[in-house]
Amino acid sequence: MRIALIILGAVAVAFALDRLTALLIRRISRGRYRWILEPIHRDCRRPAIAVAILTVLYLAVPTWLGLPERKARHIIVILLIAGVAWLITKFLHVGEGVTFSRLPSTTVTDRRIRRARTQLRPVRRLTSVVVTIGAIGLILVTFPRIRAFGISVLGSAGVIGALIGLSARSVLANAFAGLQVAFSDSLHIGDVLVIDDEWGRVEEVKLTQVVIRLWDERMLILPSSYFTDRPFQNWTRNEARVVGRVEIELDHTADLDDLRVEARRLIESSPLWDRDRWVLQMVDVNAQAVKIEVQASAADGASAWDLRCDLRESLIRYVRDQHPQWLPRTRSEYKP
Incomplete structure (x- = not known):
């Protein structure tokens, strides 16, 4: 009682x-x-x-x-x-x-806000892990036998510590790589990346891995050490605006001035264009065709992707319906 x-x-x-x-x-x-x-x-x-x-x-x-x-x-x-x-x-x-x-919710347009979100979460998770490990250590210290055994093992040879270090080497490497990614300013949450020809947006930056949402809604999960050891493309490191590129091949007889007028009409009528820049240029030529590249800017990566798809479809439809003779052709010479 x-x-x-x-x-x-x-x-x-x-x-x-x-x-x-x-x-x-x-x-x-x-x-x-x-x-x-x-x-x-x-x-x-x-x-x-x-x-x-x-x-x-x-x-x-x-x-x-x-x-x-x-x-x-x-x-x-x-x-x-x-x-x-x-x-x-x-x-x-x-x-x-x-x-x-x-913080404001417009994480795509403000680089400083995206950097803050990227850096705070790994620090909080690492601190939580440190607190948990510290609590377990304090609980073990309250047992005199376990404390004496641990001190004797660590003071005699340190073999167990070496084995633990070797077994946790990859985990620790990814943890430190996660902190390096968070504070190196190489990528932020919301950035548009291209990795092995896969386009996607950074969904989450964890302590040991980075989650990327690809254009087709798949989730690409990579270890943090990937971004410290290998090269990758960051389209929005300095700003959210993205320049989309469309390449098409046409016959040598194609009139670029006519095509440039049509491209300008398509771009200016598209709500995805941010009214900043666009250009149509001949970037390559070979024996069979010329390569035309159209560049147009958009507010973010998703808009740039949709703008590229719309331009590619509309330009091919225009050439097919209005100027089919501009389509690439293979020429040969006949000698009787």
Whole structure:
């Protein structure tokens, strides 16, 4: 009965502190700090109550469920360490969410916002991993036998540490590569990349991998070390605007001035063109045909892709219907 009363008292004290904290936050958050205090109280409420209850139990319970005082306090200390780790991890999640909520949602058009989103998430995940590992280490330290065994092994030869390092080499390499990708400013969330002739947009930058949504809605998942070891194309590193390119082959008799007029009409009538730049040029020639390239800018990668497809289809239709003699032909000479 005494232990039950102490536990009920601890729960009552914890909930009283929670209500008092809610009242203070409600009074303080009427000003400019409401956007950060209310999410912290709402999301960190449960782990904070658990930590408060365990703290009161640690201070008030000499014995617990018939166990000696030393063992009872040891169990409470283990639970308290886990509760504090839970509270810190939850606080990190709240900090990330609050920071993202303060950023504008137009991540495609603002490079600084995309860079902030790219850098915050890997840091939060790495910090959560460090907190979790630290909590496990503190729990193991509370056991004298395990602590003595670990110190003796590490101090004698360090073989286990070397084996762990070798086995986790790829994981650690990807983790450090993820931090390098996040802070090297080589890519951001929302950037348009071309990797092995695959076009896609960066969907998520994790600690050990990068998720890319391809043009056909497939998800390409690559390790973070890929972007530190291999080259890739980033179309939107400095700005979101993308220049689309369309190449077609025509016969040598094709009138480029006529084709240029039609290309200009198609581009200017397209809502996907950002009214910035366009050009039609002959970029190559061979014995059978000439290669024509049309370049037109769009606001982002998705618009540039659709603009390229529309231009390619419309130009081929124009040549086929209006000037079929411009289509590539193979010539031969007959000598009787």
